[in-house]
Amino acid sequence: MLPQTQSRKDRERKAREELIVDHARRLLLSHGFQGFSLDDLARSIEYSKGTIYQHFESKEDLALAVATSALKERADLFERAARFQGKSRERARAIGFACCHFMVAYPDYFHVEMMMKSQSFWEKASEERRRQNAMQAGRTFRSMLEVVHAGFEAGDLSRERLSAEEIAIAMASVTVGSHIMSHVPEMRLLAGIDDSIRIVRQNQDLLLDGMGWKSLLADFDYAATDLRIRSEIFPEATWFQTP
Amino acid sequence: MLPQTQSRKDRERKAREELIVDHARRLLLSHGFQGFSLDDLARSIEYSKGTIYQHFESKEDLALAVATSALKERADLFERAARFQGKSRERARAIGFACCHFMVAYPDYFHVEMMMKSQSFWEKASEERRRQNAMQAGRTFRSMLEVVHAGFEAGDLSRERLSAEEIAIAMASVTVGSHIMSHVPEMRLLAGIDDSIRIVRQNQDLLLDGMGWKSLLADFDYAATDLRIRSEIFPEATWFQTP
């Protein structure tokens, strides 16, 4: 068997895996994990169910592949954001911007992430797929750490109180939590929320201020920074409104 | 039919509903939503599946009843915490304490809450059950609002920047988010987390500081407050460690 042939097969296999993941994403987002059936997916991709199982060892494994493909895009956004030329807090702000941009670009991906937090999900996915997911998660985390260390080095952020990891966790926590809470229908009602993104960004700001990450919101007008972030890093962002 | 008889039947019905919810809680927490089967539950309570459906109109409806029963306990904790005699930020701290206490008392309830965020869950539950859940959620939210307003009135917290609802949402967001992130295995690995509760409380502190909710952590030693919260409000808390 020629290497040429082997590689063509590899390419075909990869292409089909992408086909499956693409269709699975659509079905998963529109019907949720429970609501989406592999029979429907098989019909949609015009292959049999058996063929799907050539690529994925369970429904969970496939869903994790979908989740990881989205996480990869998020990691790309984070790396772009971390490269923003500016003061450390501006770069942290760019990462917050990246989160919001992702939120808007994949509004239903939220449910996929929720699904992944449920126990018994991970144990049904393959080792390899879990590894790939962890790798993309690592990329997002490293982007945050990079900016935190920049803050340390510039003296914008105290090294004494919290470790870089604790700060990164805090940034991730407030973002995830705000995203979730601002989407809970009861909360939207109780608190009269109309704009989820505003809530997320506001809470990110509060947290970074709480860490004493300079320049504090009270000492600096970030309007110009936001415009630069948008034009330089996320020109495709359509949601961003100047206040 | 005598009223006496009717009320005995009502009591029996209520008792059985509690029996079902209690067993469902155990199965739900140990196997997760997908993993727990109504046939198992029927066997466990020694009634048939049909009888379960006399009380709950779907598996989701039953799971929501379990969730609401736990949420009620949380609301109880929040109301106790809000009653703490002290400065507004100390009372906010007591609510944070209540969250952590709940986290420790129901370590697996986390997964139940995650399940509830997934789409298509709510629409399969009954109107009445959703209403009860919203009521308990309202109690927790009102406890937070009460403390926020106390902060406004005492001048510990600025009325200008954020609304009471926005502040309450922020408190809830950082807590939920920190809880989730500090339980994600990858995060624990990447950030070297060993103590989830410390992370949650730390992030709560950062956020309240970020809002400028006096007294800031830098200006006041909350160690004595924590001891009082523990002894006065949560004497049953076994997890609390003095630093």
Add this chain to the structure above:
DNA sequence: GAAACAATTTGACCGTCAGTCAATTTTCGA
């Protein structure tokens, strides 16, 4: 106390769906 009637409980049964695997079709080197 028995019969008639009402309410409750039951579990066999249904449709659906994740996952399997023997049979079939396609691929590809000889």
Add this chain to the structure above:
DNA sequence: TCGAAAATTGACTGACGGTCAAATTGTTTC
């Protein structure tokens, strides 16, 4: 062109949520 190996298929299985006619239990009436 042929035959072996690889890929594909879809009927089948078991499990599960949900239903409902039949059986059982409880209540009222005479």
